[in-house]
Amino acid sequence: MYLFECSIFSRTAVIRGRIVTSSGMGLIGVRVSTSLHLEGFTLTREDGWFDLLVNGGGAVTLQFGRSPFRPQNQIVNVPWNEVFFIEFICLVQLLN
Numbered sequence: 001m002y003l004f005e006c007s008i009f010s011r012t013a014v015i016r017g018r019i020v021t022s023s024g025m026g027l028i029g030v031r032v033s034t035s036l037h038l039e040g041f042t043l044t045r046e047d048g049w050f051d052l053l054v055n056g057g058g059a060v061t062l063q064f065g066r067s068p069f070r071p072q073n074q075i076v077n078v079p080w081n082e083v084f085f086i087e088f089i090c091l092v093q094l095l096n
Contacts, residue, residue: 013056013078017086018048019064027066027091035061035073056080070094 019030026048033041034054044050054060057080065071069091078084 011055011057011080013054013080014083015052015054015060015062015076015078015086016083017050017089019044019050019089019091020048022090022092027069030064030066030069030091033063035063054078056082056084062086064089064091066091068094 017032019027019032021027026044026046028044028046028048030044030048030050031041032044032050032052033039034052039054042050042052052062056078058077059075060078062074062076063071064074070093072089072091074086074089076084076086
């Protein structure tokens with residue numbers, strides 16, 4: 001069992017990024033998740049930054065959403081056992 005647990009931890013990675021508005025301000029409370037719901041989710045902090053633990057070693061589809069902003073998806077290739085930074089994500093408000 002110990003070897004199995006170690007191999008899982010060796011594949012993990014952290015995705016770190018920031019969600020901003022069109023004016024460049026950090027956006028609090030954006031839900032950041034992957035397309036694999038078993039990996040869970042996080043919410044952006046008051047400055048728009050987030051950290052999300054994922055299975056590394058391949059492509060990860062990130063989903064960003066918060067009302068009243070248009071949801072976005074982004075695919076990133078995440079290496080194993082690293083903290084991986086992504087470019088700022090700009091969420092745009094939906095028009096009523």
